[in-house]
Amino acid sequence: MPIFQPTYKDQTGKQVKSAVWWYDFVFAGKRIRESAKTSLKTLARIAEKNRRRELEEGFNGIADERDERIRTIKELAEVYLAEYKLRHKSVTFAEYAVGNVTRHLGDRMSLDFSERTVKEYQSRRLGEKAAPKTVNEEVGFLLRLLGDRGDAIRARLKRQKALKLRIHNQVGKAYTPEEKAQLLDRAKSSRSSAIYPALMLALHAGLRDAELRELQWGRVDLSKAFLTVGDSKSEAGEGRTVPLNSELLQALVDYSKWYTKRFGTINPEWYIFPSRIGRPELGKKRPLDPTKPMVTLKTSWKNVKRGAKVKGRWHDNRHTFITGLAESGEAAFGAIQKFPAPALQN
Numbered sequence: 001m002p003i004f005q006p007t008y009k010d011q012t013g014k015q016v017k018s019a020v021w022w023y024d025f026v027f028a029g030k031r032i033r034e035s036a037k038t039s040l041k042t043l044a045r046i047a048e049k050n051r052r053r054e055l056e057e058g059f060n061g062i063a064d065e066r067d068e069r070i071r072t073i074k075e076l077a078e079v080y081l082a083e084y085k086l087r088h089k090s091v092t093f094a095e096y097a098v099g100n101v102t103r104h105l106g107d108r109m110s111l112d113f114s115e116r117t118v119k120e121y122q123s124r125r126l127g128e129k130a131a132p133k134t135v136n137e138e139v140g141f142l143l144r145l146l147g148d149r150g151d152a153i154r155a156r157l158k159r160q161k162a163l164k165l166r167i168h169n170q171v172g173k174a175y176t177p178e179e180k181a182q183l184l185d186r187a188k189s190s191r192s193s194a195i196y197p198a199l200m201l202a203l204h205a206g207l208r209d210a211e212l213r214e215l216q217w218g219r220v221d222l223s224k225a226f227l228t229v230g231d232s233k234s235e236a237g238e239g240r241t242v243p244l245n246s247e248l249l250q251a252l253v254d255y256s257k258w259y260t261k262r263f264g265t266i267n268p269e270w271y272i273f274p275s276r277i278g279r280p281e282l283g284k285k286r287p288l289d290p291t292k293p294m295v296t297l298k299t300s301w302k303n304v305k306r307g308a309k310v311k312g313r314w315h316d317n318r319h320t321f322i323t324g325l326a327e328s329g330e331a332a333f334g335a336i337q338k339f340p341a342p343a344l345q346n
């Protein structure tokens with residue numbers, strides 16, 4: 001039967017029939033099972049017919065692309081990421097962004113998308129406390145997955161001035177010596193093994209978040225006390241050599257000892273900050289994989305700030321480093337130019 005009222009168990013375990021009607025049918029080989037969002041049978045029948053018509057109109061919009069238009073976002077995402085990995089060195093954020101898109105919309109067909117779908121996705125992610133900039137990036141990936149349909153949706157959203165969420169431009173700040181000390185002290189006592197050396201790299205070497213997460217052991221020479229930055233946001237920043245002062249060197253030496261104990265050795269191709277893999281389980285830590293870079297330091301950084309009672313962004317650590325470099329008078333202007341103004345960076 002195309003429409004029905006599903007049953008479920010209430011708190012007493014008794015089978016109860018839902019007051020809301022649903023429809024269930026197969027379209028182009030895909031099962032469509034959705035709520036009609038009404039308790040009236042007549043309206044449910046109308047909703048089912050309208051849904052069929054909507055799918056048929058979308059399916060027949062471009063005759064020579066029918067197979068593409070009935071593919072789910074999950075299927076499109078798998079193909080897209082496989083191709084993306086062949087063309088880009090760093091895929092961590094792409095996997096994260098497309099993963100969120102798939103989590104929310106993976107079972108929906110490409111023909112089933114409109115500007116309304118994108119707006120609903122934006123609202124859902126904001127409801128999960130995702131940053132507007134992150135949501136904008138994810139929507140960009142979603143529209144690229146949709147191909148020509150995505151281009152049409154992008155154009156309509158632009159006309160409605162709804163394509164991108166407004167990003168509040170935050171003015172960069174430099175932490176005071178007291179704040180810097182409080183942050184480092186809290187990070188050193190954190191349960192996270194990565195947050196202290198990562199914070200030291202940001203405060204003492206000016207590395208961006210992505211630069212330190214993508215840093216591999218082969219780019220760090222502890223015996224000569226310097227590191228070489230790999231892929232960077234700017235051409236000036238990529239490949240730059242950064243000396244390690246005594247404090248940062250000691251922090252990395254201590255961390256390398258922990259790392260060696262944890263993995264048995266250090267491979268030059270391994271990431272300094274490895275990723276956790278698998279699904280989280282209550283009371284258990286997920287295993288670390290040194291062949292993959294850490295996705296985010298967000299939770300550890302948030303805990304460090306809360307414990308230190310300091311407000312600011314992760315990028316303000318880089319701002320603190322560059323401000324100190326400029327105020328010291330010890331660095332040449334050309335060297336500081338290698339570190340573009342943090343207030344202009346994301």
